Amino acid sequence: MSIIIKNTIFTGKFLLQLQEIDSTNNYAHNWIANNEPIDGTVIIADHQTAGRGQFGNIWKTSAGQNLTFSIIYLPKFLLAKDAFYLNMSISLGISNGLKQYFPALDVKIKWPNDIYIGDKKVAGILIENSISGNYLKSSIVGIGLNVLQTEFDPKLPNPTSLLLENKSQIELQDILNIILVKIEQEYLVLRSGNFSAILASYNEFLFRKGISADYMIPSINTNNKFTGKIIGVARDGKLEIEFNDGNKKFYFKEIEYVI
Secondary structure, eight states: OOOOOOSSTTTTTTEEEEESSSHHHHHHHHHHHHHHHOOOOEEEEESHHHHHHHOOEEEOOOOOTTTEEEEEEOOOTTTGGGGGHHHHHHHHHHHHHHHHHHHTTEEEEEEETTTEEEEEEEEEEEEEEEEEETEEEEEEEEEEEEEEEOOOOOTTSBBBBBHHHHOOOOOOOOHHHHHHHHHHHHHHHHTTTOOOHHHHHHHHHHBTTTOOEEOOGGGGGOOEEEEEEEEEEETTSEEEEETTTTEEETTTSSSSSSS
């Protein structure tokens, strides 16, 4: 299948389509090192043999059944301290794309940037930034989206796919195209500096927001569960949760969801 991206301004207009690669993010790193990168370059593979997720996790996928790709953006306008807004923009782009294509699905963003349908994970994001001075220089946005796969490694806690959730015919290129359109739209909002709009939209999609649920705090070194209610994500990217003894904010890996 030869991929053609429609209705974007620059995202995916330069596209590298590969059959099999260890990781599209790895390929993107090598591409940047040996070429003058073009803003919005998309690198997509039919099969990733060693896809990577957040915090060293592995993203496992079946050949030809899912979308595994990376986008190279050059967000030189964005201060490094505001890099989480890029994460939010990408998460929103994917979520908005899925909601447009599948309006009946309960699409949510599990902080910081996993995409869920109901209480199951359908997509993961890994963003790797390079910095020049106080600003970002380049960003490699790795995305894995389960589309047609129906069987998963039993060790994975809660995977799903668009086919399992929607149970209808799905074309990989159609999904890719609408997601890239929506990602670019959110990226342009980011480039305009409208951080408040990004944060508000992100919080609207936030998984478990306003719902009592159980969490674990790894630093306590116990298996105790704490019941709390997500208030939202603050401007610094921390997750704010209401507990019986008051509200607390957490950075990545300081708290764990109990699914």
